[in-house]
Every structure is written in structure tokens, then in C-alpha cells.
Amino acid sequence: MGVPGAEDVPAGLSGVTAIAAGEFYSLALKSDGTVVAWGFSSPSQLDVPAGLSGVTAIAAGEVHSLALKSDGTVVAWGSDLFGESEVPAGLSGVTAIAARGYHSLALKSDGTVVAWGSDYNGESNVPAGLSGVTAIAAGEYHSLALKSDGTVVAWGENSFGGQTEVPAGLSGVTAIAGGWFHSLALKSDGTVVAWGYNGAGETNVPAGLSGVTAVAGGGADSLALKSDGTVVVWGDHKRGEMNVPAGLSRVRAIAAGAYHILALVESDTDLGLAGMPANITTNATSSSGAVVSYTPPTVLDEEPGATVFCDHPSGSTFPIGTTTATCTATDSDDTPSWVSQSFSVTVVGAAGQTTALISTVQSFNLPAGFANSLTVKLRGVQSDLATGASTDACDQLGAFINEGHAQSGKQLTISQTSKLVAAATQIQGVMGC
Numbered sequence: 087m088g089v090p091g092a093e094d095v096p097a098g099l100s101g102v103t104a105i106a107a108g109e110f111y112s113l114a115l116k117s118d119g120t121v122v123a124w125g126f127s128s129p130s131q132l133d134v135p136a137g138l139s140g141v142t143a144i145a146a147g148e149v150h151s152l153a154l155k156s157d158g159t160v161v162a163w164g165s166d167l168f169g170e171s172e173v174p175a176g177l178s179g180v181t182a183i184a185a186r187g188y189h190s191l192a193l194k195s196d197g198t199v200v201a202w203g204s205d206y207n208g209e210s211n212v213p214a215g216l217s218g219v220t221a222i223a224a225g226e227y228h229s230l231a232l233k234s235d236g237t238v239v240a241w242g243e244n245s246f247g248g249q250t251e252v253p254a255g256l257s258g259v260t261a262i263a264g265g266w267f268h269s270l271a272l273k274s275d276g277t278v279v280a281w282g283y284n285g286a287g288e289t290n291v292p293a294g295l296s297g298v299t300a301v302a303g304g305g306a307d308s309l310a311l312k313s314d315g316t317v318v319v320w321g322d323h324k325r326g327e328m329n330v331p332a333g334l335s336r337v338r339a340i341a342a343g344a345y346h347i348l349a350l351v352e353s354d355t356d357l358g359l360a361g362m363p364a365n366i367t368t369n370a371t372s373s374s375g376a377v378v379s380y381t382p383p384t385v386l387d388e389e390p391g392a393t394v395f396c397d398h399p400s401g402s403t404f405p406i407g408t409t410t411a412t413c414t415a416t417d418s419d420d421t422p423s424w425v426s427q428s429f430s431v432t433v434v435g436a437a438g439q440t441t442a443l444i445s446t447v448q449s450f451n452l453p454a455g456f457a458n459s460l461t462v463k464l465r466g467v468q469s470d471l472a473t474g475a476s477t478d479a480c481d482q483l484g485a486f487i488n489e490g491h492a493q494s495g496k497q498l499t500i501s502q503t504s505k506l507v508a509a510a511t512q513i514q515g516v517m518g519c
């Protein structure tokens with residue numbers, strides 16, 4: 087959008103924990119402590135020093151880059167027209183860094199600020215005695231410091247815009263940012279205050295803006311990140327590159343260059359399945375198994391559009407034995423883009439159903455001789471099935487059914503008869519008798 091490459095995030099870039107926008111290029115800090123750079127190179131701000139690691143924060147100026155290491159030291163590379171890449175010898179104990187234009191800032195653990203690089207506008211001329219600083223920010227030609235009492239101190243270029251004229255009484259500030267010629271402060275109540283040059287409306291904070299958790303200054307633009315993960319931009323929209331992409335959400339950090347905006351978007355990882363069926367056991371009704379119906383799971387996602395598919399749909403025929411059915415929820419904007427869960431469907435064949443029928447007979451507490459007569463036939467079915475003598479098994483089932491009918495209303499109730507006959511008939515069906 088406008089500038090060659092600054093917004094062209096490298097394909098596959100992930101694991102990013104922080105972002106920084108130079109005027110025409112971008113930096114990303116990865117969770118492994120390494121730095122990735124892309125965009126327009128002039129002259130060498132993209133040339134991340136070989137082996138640079140252990141980085142905990144990054145900053146980008148006009149065309150120079152800074153990295154804060156976990157040992158509290160700072161590494162700089164890129165342009166050095168005004169000494170902006172010449173980290174002061176022995177600088178250590180640094181807890182935060184900032185850069186813009188051609189100057190660099192470092193906040194030390196003792197609450198003091200060190201600046202280097204261009205001082206043409208006084209932007210590197212840290213006010214004498216400045217202490218108690220908890221955050222720093224750099225504008226193009228000015229600098230900002232947030233103090234532990236929630237007030238803001240600014241220095242550097244002021245004749246063009248009044249960007250260092252901190253509004254009287256401003257307090258309760260929790261974060262600061264600088265643009266080309268304007269300044270931004272986030273207050274503890276989630277509102278934003280802006281001051282300085284307003285040629286493009288960059289200090290016209292939208293009425294009612296609240297719930298803000300971070301601010302950033304572009305060239306002639308201002309950005310606010312809201313607690314709901316959305317981004318609000320105001321100021322120069324003439325070029326269109328500052329328009330927030332439709333649907334942008336889950337944003338966790340923002341950064342702005344001259345003509346591009348970066349948003350660090352948290353991976354969408356909540357795709358899931360709800361209501362997975364429990365394992366199912368059922369009797370075969372034919373030699374091909376059984377038609378099994380179940381309530382399919384539903385998809386879990388924070389938005390509509392995800393789909394769910396089960397590889398053995400409800401209402402399909404499951405073969406005798408145990409089948410694993412797998413259901414998969416899919417949505418391309420989630421990471422991973424699909425998740426699966428499985429359940430088992432066990433279809434009991436002729437042998438298993440015969441065993442169950444023996445138990446049924448025994449549960450009826452029939453006269454011993456009659457019960458034995460029925461049971462012997464079913465045991466015969468079992469041994470015939472075991473040896474593959476299916477014709478004999480069919481005959482034994484036929485005899486079982488005949489005996490059941492003969493004793494209906496006698497040694498068996500009508501209800502018992504119909505139960506035994508139905509079960510035996512189903513076994514015959516499974517065997518193809």
C-alpha cells in the first residue's frame with residue numbers, strides 16, 4: 087500500500103511478539119529473540135546483524151534499527167547520518183528503546199533517559215535532571231518521556247506544530263507515542279489525548295473514543311488499539327493505506343510508519359468440536375452391519391462460518407466389528423485450520439448376538455429342563471459359527487424359533503416368545519440364513 091514492501095509481511099512469519107515500523111520498512115521480533123526485517127532498504131536498516139539473538143525489544147527510525155538485548159545492551163544498524171546508529175559506549179541497564187527520524191532513545195533501569203543521533207532540533211537533548219521515567223517515545227524530530235507520576239515531558243522540534251507543548255494538567259498517562267509532528271498520550275481511563283501539528287486531523291481524537299490500550303503515531307496519522315482487539319485510525323487517509331482492513335480483529339499490538347501500519351494479530355486458535363458422540367455399540371441387522379444414527383458434533387468458533395464433517399455420517403451403514411468415526415471442524419482463518427475427534431462404533435455380529443441371547447434366556451428363570459433345551463441349541467449355534475458351519479447354525483436357530491413358538495403361552499409368556507424369536511430371527515438375518 088503506497089510504499090514498496092513495508093507492508094508486505096514475509097510469508098509464513100509467525101511467533102512474533104513485537105513489531106516496529108520504520109518510515110518505509112518494518113521489523114518483527116520473534117519469540118526466539120531474533121529479528122526479521124522487510125520493506126524498502128535504504129541503505130541498510132534491513133541488514134539485521136548476523137547472529138543477533140536474545141532480543142527483547144525493537145525500535146525503528148527513519149532508516150535505522152535498534153534492538154534491546156536481554157542483557158540490557160542495545161544494538162543498532164542502518165543509517166548513521168547523524169550518529170543515530172552509534173550506541174553510546176558502555177550503555178547498559180537499558181529497559182526500553184525508541185527511535186524515529188534520525189535519533190534514538192534508551193530508558194535505563196534507574197529511570198533516566200539516554201539519547202543519541204540527530205540533535206538538529208534538540209530531539210537528543212534530554213532535559214537536565216530528567217528522572218523517574220517509565221516509558222519513552224520518539225517523534226520524527228522530538229522526544230517524549232512518561233514519568234512515574236503519570237505526567238509527560240517532551241523536548242525537541244516544536245516550532246512546527248507544538249508537538250512538545252504537553253497540554254497543561256495532563257496526568258494519569260500510561261503510554262505515549264510520537265508521530266511526525268504530533269504527540270499522543272493514553273490515559274489510565276482508556277481515553278487518548280493528542281497535541282501538535284494537525285494538518286491532516288492527526289490530533290482530532292474521535293469523539294467518544296475509549297477502551298484504548300495502546301497508541302501509535304504514524305506520519306500524519308494516529309492509531310489506537312482497543313481492548314476488544316480492534317484498531318481505530320484517524321488523520322491522513324488520502325492515500326488509503328491507513329484504512330483499517332475490514333474485519334481486522336484480535337490485534338495485540340500496533341505500529342505505524344510514514345505510510346504503512348502494522349498490526350500484530352494473535353493467532354485464532356479456538357476452533358473446536360462440541361458434543362462429540364460417545365462410543366456406540368449396537369447389533370448388526372444384516373450381514374452388512376447396521377445403520378447407525380447419532381447426533382453429529384457442532385463446531386466451536388468465535389464466529390460463524392466454520393464447518394464440521396464426519397467421515398462416517400449419521401445414518402450410514404457400519405460394518406460388523408469396530409469402526410472409528412472421525413469428525414473434523416474446519417475454518418481457514420483458524421490456526422490450526424482444522425481439528426478432529428473420534429468415537430468408535432461397534433456393530434455386534436451373529437456370535438456376539440447369540441451370546442447375548444443365551445443371557446436373555448437365562449434371565450427368564452425358566453424351568454431347568456426347558457431352559458437347557460433352548461440354551462443347548464444356542465450353544466450349538468456358537469460352535470457352528472466357530473467352525474463355519476453356517477447351514478447347521480441356521481438350522482439350530484430355526485429349531486430354537488420353533489421351540490419358542492411351541493411354548494408361547496405355556497413355558498414362555500407371549501412377550502418372552504416374541505423377544506426370543508425376534509432376536510433369533512435377527513441373527514438369522516445377519517448370517518443370511
Ligand SMILES: [Ca+2]
Binds near residue numbers: 355356357389419
Ligand atoms: Ca476461531
Ligand SMILES: [Ca+2]
Binds near residue numbers: 387388389392420
Ligand atoms: Ca474462525
